[in-house]
Amino acid sequence: EQALQQGVAVTRYEPGQDENHLRELKLVSDLHSAIRHGGLHMNYQPKLDNRTGQLLQVEALVRWIHPELGFISPEEFIFLAEQSGQIHDLTDHILQRVADDARAWFNAGLDAGVAINLSAMDLTWPALTDRVASIFGGWHHNMARITLEVTESALMDDPEEAMATLNRLRDLGVTLSVDDFGTGYSSLSQLRKLPVQELKIDKSFVLKLNSEPQDQLIVKSTIDMAHGLGLKVVAEGIENLATWKLLQTWGCDLGQGFYLSRPVSADDLAQTAVALAERQLDLAEIMPEHSS
Ligand code: C2E
Ligand code: MG
Ligand code: MG
Ligand code: MG
Numbered sequence: 472e473q474a475l476q477q478g479v480a481v482t483r484y485e486p487g488q489d490e491n492h493l494r495e496l497k498l499v500s501d502l503h504s505a506i507r508h509g510g511l512h513m514n515y516q517p518k519l520d521n522r523t524g525q526l527l528q529v530e531a532l533v534r535w536i537h538p539e540l541g542f543i544s545p546e547e548f549i550f551l552a553e554q555s556g557q558i559h560d561l562t563d564h565i566l567q568r569v570a571d572d573a574r575a576w577f578n579a580g581l582d583a584g585v586a587i588n589l590s591a592m593d594l595t596w597p598a599l600t601d602r603v604a605s606i607f608g609g610w611h612h613n614m615a616r617i618t619l620e621v622t623e624s625a626l627m628d629d630p631e632e633a634m635a636t637l638n639r640l641r642d643l644g645v646t647l648s649v650d651d652f653g654t655g656y657s658s659l660s661q662l663r664k665l666p667v668q669e670l671k672i673d674k675s676f677v678l679k680l681n682s683e684p685q686d687q688l689i690v691k692s693t694i695d696m697a698h699g700l701g702l703k704v705v706a707e708g709i710e711n712l713a714t715w716k717l718l719q720t721w722g723c724d725l726g727q728g729f730y731l732s733r734p735v736s737a738d739d740l741a742q743t744a745v746a747l748a749e750r751q752l753d754l755a756e757i758m759p760e761h762s763s
Contacts, residue, residue: 494540499555501537502548506557506564511535513568514734517747518586518705521719521726524751526744528584528618530727531569532734533561549590558592562599566606572737577613581744584616586648591625595632600639607645614644618669621647623655630661641666648705653693663700669725670697674708677728681713691721698722 505511515529535543552558566587573585593599607617619640626633626649637647648669649662653676662670672693676686690706697704706718709728718726735743 495551498537498540498543498548499551499557502535502552502555502557502561505535505537506560510538511561511564511568512736513565513572514736515572515585515740516727516734517583517732517743518725518727519731519747521706521715521723524747524754526583526747527725528586528616529740530586530620530734531565531572531588533565553590553592558590559596559598562590562593562596563602563606566602570606575737576740579741581741583740583744584618584646586618586620588620588650589625591622591628594621594625594636595629599636600643603640603645604643607643615646618646618648620650620671622650623652623657626665627655627657627661634665637666653689659696659700667702669703669705671705671707672723674728677706677708677714677718678710680717681711687717690718690723694721694723 501510512534514532514534516532517526518528518530519525520527533545533549535545535548537543549558549561552561569585569587576583589599603617603619607614610617621633621637626637641647646669647665647667648671649657649665649667650671651673652670653673670693672690676690676693680686680690694704703724705725705727706723707727709715709718709726709730711730714728715726715730732743732747
């Protein structure tokens with residue numbers, strides 16, 4: 472992964488790098504056809520109301536099962552899409568897939584918003600706002616149920632440009648979220664100026680929250696700070712009940728993680744929603760203070 476981040480040109484002279492380079496070339500070319508011929512699909516991971524356990528949104532996560540190489544992590548192929556000039560095609564494709572899936576679950580009576588990840592490079596894509604507006608064009612009052620997640624580091628690459636893009640997206644009525652918060656270097660004053668409504672605490676602070684006092688300090692003060700700025704706070708990477716309870720105690724608004732639900736296919740989402748609703752009833756019995 473580190474090698475990937477240093478870039479193809481630098482790493483291909485190291486031993487074993489010829490193979491890696493070939494793999495990358497193959498992936499870049501196969502990704503091109505996967506985008507065009509339905510080789511990618513979306514998974515959806517629930518984001519729950521921490522107080523009530525209610526399913527509020529799902530995060531769309533792109534998946535690529537390569538016919539020969541098997542599962543390719545989105546971090547790997549999104550990086551390659553960025554390097555090979557395919558990222559906007561990929562984002563466009565994802566927006567369309569998600570719009571189709573979400574329309575189907577709305578029509579089936581499932582009331583969950585959807586969050587979509589943008590690449591850092593999408594913030595400088597001139598057509599972005601128009602594409603979002605046209606793909607989600609018929610949604611009108613449902614626009615706020617679409618959240619766009621942008622990583623903190625993407626926002627800090629070029630804060631002026633990011634601000635202009637976010638303002639245009641905000642004018643469409645979509646909700647904006649700062650993803651992976653805590654891994655970049657944004658200051659409070661920079662964050663305050665951005666037209667965002669949600670902050671997602673990076674999972675590196677959450678994964679071992681129940682056993683790491685320093686993470687507890689960071690997460691607790693991040694929640695307070697974000698609330699002070701009027702933002703909703705999401706914690707990602709909740710892997711156990713003890714962690715979820717701490718976050719509930721500190722007033723963290725939304726939770727996401729394998730303990731609550733794994734990412735599932737669009738087809739399995741309705742069933743997952745039912746299972747979560749049943750768990751919500753259990754929760755009300757066990758922890759009455761957490762029911763609405
Ligand atoms: P992200 O946006 O921060 O997404 C959350 C990641 O954390 C997902 O990994 C999710 O599966 C994982 N996760 C959720 N709960 C837990 C947990 O309890 N424990 C652990 N260990 N992990 C958990 P995934 O799907 O591999 O995606 C990785 C990253 O790739 C995403 O991070 C995002 O930056 C990028 N990505 C994924 N899908 C898309 C997409 O459609 N478009 C773009 N531009 N980027 C995407
Ligand atoms: Mg995300
Ligand atoms: Mg994240
Ligand atoms: Mg991430």
